[in-house]
Amino acid sequence: xxxxxxxxxxxxxxxxQQATLRCSPISGHTSVYWYQQALGLGLQFLLWYDExxxxxxxxxxxxxxxxxxxxxSSELNVNALELEDSALYLCASSGRSGDNSPLHFGNGTxxxxx
Amino acid sequence: AQKITxxxxxxxxxxxxxxxxxCTYDTSDQSYGLFWYKQPSSGEMIxxxxxxxxxxxxxxxxxxxxxxxxxxxxxxxVISASQLGDSAMYFCAMREDLNYGQNFVFGPGTRLSVLP
Numbered sequence: 001x002x003x004x005x006x007x008x009x010x011x012x013x014x015x016x017q018q019a020t021l022r023c024s025p026i027s028g029h030t031s032v033y034w035y036q037q038a039l040g041l042g043l044q045f046l047l048w049y050d051e052x053x054x055x056x057x058x059x060x061x062x063x064x065x066x067x068x069x070x071x072x073s074s075e076l077n078v079n080a081l082e083l084e085d086s087a088l089y090l091c092a093s094s095g096r097s098g099d100n101s102p103l104h105f106g107n108g109t110x111x112x113x114x
Numbered sequence: 115a116q117k118i119t120x121x122x123x124x125x126x127x128x129x130x131x132x133x134x135x136x137c138t139y140d141t142s143d144q145s146y147g148l149f150w151y152k153q154p155s156s157g158e159m160i161x162x163x164x165x166x167x168x169x170x171x172x173x174x175x176x177x178x179x180x181x182x183x184x185x186x187x188x189x190x191x192v193i194s195a196s197q198l199g200d201s202a203m204y205f206c207a208m209r210e211d212l213n214y215g216q217n218f219v220f221g222p223g224t225r226l227s228v229l230p
Contacts, residue, residue, distance in 0.1 A: 031216065042221070043205065043220045048217065090159060092218075100147060100166055
């Protein structure tokens with residue numbers, strides 16, 4: 001079974017540009033979660049998508065947005081990039097409620113804003 | 115308010131000794147799940163162990179065990195016979211069972227360093 005895949009692995013952008021990060025969940029998983037992890041810090045919750053709908057978002061400005069496609073893959077878009085957006089962005093997926101399965105994480109996209 | 119508290123930003127342990135990483139949680143729900151993840155310097159998040167709120171026995175997975183004390187709302191991770199490869203960040207997380215799905219909340223993490 002393929003795990004959660006994220007692309008690209010690394011992304012270098014200039015301040016003010018836009019970044020698009022992609023995530024494919026484990027087959028059969030309908031929920032996708034996005035987290036931001038700045039260097040040496042914990043995971044900050046960004047967005048949660050389930051069945052194509054945004055279920056919840058963390059305390060981030062509107063320039064962080066995303067969507068979930070009918071095949072449950074997801075995109076995270078960051079507009080008007082700022083230097084402090086440099087971080088590891090982790091995507092995770094989970095099965096349906098009640099199946100006691102953990103979050104399965106991808107290997108992340110390391111975004112560097114110069 | 116913090117839903118997951120990990121009071122130890124950093125811990126040191128001698129190789130081959132046991133270590134306990136603390137985690138307390140806050141919820142008024144009856145149904146929830148508790149998880150521990152390991153994050154080595156490579157950045158990947160590795161699932162270690164799971165405890166359901168209705169599970170009466172403490173979960174164990176190899177050298178990992180979860181000391182679940184429901185009344186105290188604590189879910190400490192115990193690593194027995196520490197190895198150098200156990201040096202990593204460790205995150206405690208809670209799954210909230212909402213009527214529209216599941217949400218996962220993470221603690222701030224504990225950095226474990228295993229000394230030779």
